[in-house]
Amino acid sequence: MRSPETIGPLLTRYAASKSLLPGAHIHASLLKSGLLATFCNHLISFYSKCRLPGSARRVFDEIPDPCHVSWSSLVTAYSNNALPRDALGTFRAMRARGVRCNEFALPVVLKCAPDAGLGAQVHAVAVATGLNGDIFVANALVAMYGGFGHVDEARKVFDEAGSQRNAVSWNGLMSAYVKNDRCSEAVEVFGEMVWSGLRPNEFGFSCVVNACTGSRDLEDGKKVHAMAVRTGYDRDAFTANALVDMYSKLGDIHMAAVVFGKVPETDVVSWNAFISGCVLHGHDQHALELLLQMKSSGLVPNVFTLSSILKACAGAGAFDLGRQIHGFMIKACADSDGYVGVGLVDMYGRHGLLDDARKVFNWWIPRKDLLFWNALISGCSHEGCHGEALSLFCRMRTECFEVNRTTLAAVLKSTANLEAISDTRQVHALSEKIGFLSDPHVVNGLIDSYWKCNCLHYANRVFEEHSSDNIIAFTSMITALSQRGQGEDAMKLFMEMLRKGLEPDPFVLSSLLNACASLSAYEQGKQVHAHLIKRQFMSDVFAGNALVYTYAKCGSIEDADLAFSGLPEKGVVSWSAMIGGLAQHGHGKRALEVFRGMVDERIAPNHITMTSVLCACNHAGLVDEAKRYFNSMKEMFGIDRTEEHYACMIDLLGRAGKLDDAMDLVNSMPFEANGAVWGALLAASRVHRDPELGKLAAEKLFILEPEKSGTHVLLANTYASAGMWDEVAKVRKLMKDNNVKKEPAMSWVELKDKVHTFIVSDKSHPRARDIYAKLEELGDLMTKAGYVPNADVDLHDVDRGEKELLLSHHSERLAVAFALISTPAGAPIRVKKNLRICRDCHVAFKFISKIVSREIIIRDVNRFHHFSDGACSCGDYW
């Protein structure tokens, strides 16, 4: 037996190193020698630290008359071993017995308080016993109030602590603000602490970094980072991880990578922080690469990692990996974590695998909370099962009771697509009732839904109520306007937003780029690009993709290419945008090369990519390649053929003159042929002079799309191309009888900040005189160069000379002439047109491009034509 005075320190040492066996041995010998009561407090503490609160309790029960230290040690044993109810019960028993409450018991009891009410009762005990003056107790009170959302109470306790305040007090107060979404105040508290002369420790640094993250304040964050480097606290594991989290959450992926590389001991949390930031900002592919690196560094991903990675899988189309994670989870029984389940429902939902999503949803009994419902409802909205989304929403209201902004936003997407005005109004009323009308996402959903339901009045009202300080409301309106072709109004609204002092973010700029794309506003697109650079948004994946798309739509495939090469990360959307752009510009071979590059990079194509690929084959006349892709896409990429793929294929076969093959495909496809299919066949029948097929297609179109005037014109042209003039006359009479009007052909050209609109024989433009003079001048030069007008197929009921004059006054010619007299020599000219370019203008622009030595780029409804030096990029195949 050891000498009694060494026993206490020994037990303390065993407790610190959790050496259970030697400690238990001492316990036994104390029992034997009858000295237990002397060292009972050491023993209770020892068992508590060894995570054996039951043994601590048995020691306590052996003591005939436990003192206040024994009592508070037992309370601590329960509290520190996650038994809050036992801790509280023991505390009550101790109070009931009249045992003195000391300053050690209160903090651990406060940690166990289930709500602020009980916490306040403990606070009252502290005041009654005068223990509230103890700084440990005060700090614990600050933490308790902070944790239950009573920040102002926490502040009061903090203030009352006066000169006793220490670093823990400051950190606790900061944490209280951070936990209650008052991050900028937390940053201020940090400033006060520094000002008061107290040097922040590692807790303070990690806490203030989180505050900067929460208040999205990168400027302050960088200052704190610099300060941490100066004081060496950037080497602290928590602070380093918090810095990684800050940079990656705030979108500075580059700095996140730098800081991540300097984390002294990279752990799962560091990886998770970095990976989740990547996913948050759309760098899905990067996130997946990080997972591999993480695994090869020997760390095991946990549920945090997996739920981030599932999002990345959903975004990047890395669907096999998603399935592997699902399998891994079933095996590892990691299903208790709801986040991963939600990630699975979300991933399957976004992949169009609604059955799998439903299965996971129905199988995940343990925690079917709000998030699960949201994931499934979002999946349904996403996949177009809008009716199911609505009925799930109703079921949810009875089974789950809770609804949040994600739910509302998802269900509004469905009411929008169903154009269900009364449902939209009901969701609007519910949002108002439960206080979500201040939420930007809900406002966004409402505006969008009212737009789609054609209720401009309500959309405007919601917008005006929230427009003053809400950038998301502006973004919704700008998106809605640009999607409805009101690009100019979208630009105006953006200017208004700037005037109101709202800082543009990547979302609104991406939306604005779409407006530029729809307007073919190249110059304005470049300005938005400049905004993106100036505000350091170039690492934003969405904005980057929008740039590719916009430059392509504005006729500059070179700029699109540059934007594409500069993307920080290329996802399926980026590749598809580039392939689609190349396809529209007639660079079929290059589009296919890019597609092969995409496959080499192991980016899984989706159905949109495949449409672009087929479209590329179409514009370049690559029939065999198209057939190969069309026939093997299911097998190679797991993509089912959609109506669009069939329409594209039928168009391609028709254009190539394989009308029989095209009809075979129409008859064998699993869809009812739609307007796009018959339209393609009608166009093909005109080019390849098959009036019989033209008649059939036109008859279908008269039923399917009676509102479209183009059908009559194309049919008449088909007859005209086959020399069937009687039939031409019949169609013309039919048009007159049915009062069908040709959709007016229009062209647009951008000059500086303004888009100029022209219609045929337009005289309304302020510079009309100069424009017509230019056309006349060009006409002479063209005739000298060998140009012969081709007026055979024009439907206007006028004599030949007049027809030729009309041709030379087509809207695209006016637009080109206007650009010629308004822009410097040699500058390329970009014109957008609402119909297909006419044959005669196509010939004329070839001549003009050579005469004036300019590149003329025409975007028609179908594709781009680049005229340069007497030739067109389409090779006259269109």
Next chain:
DNA sequence: ATAGGGTTAG
């Protein structure tokens, strides 16, 4: 050298 308070990833 008997007990207590504040920090990280979805």
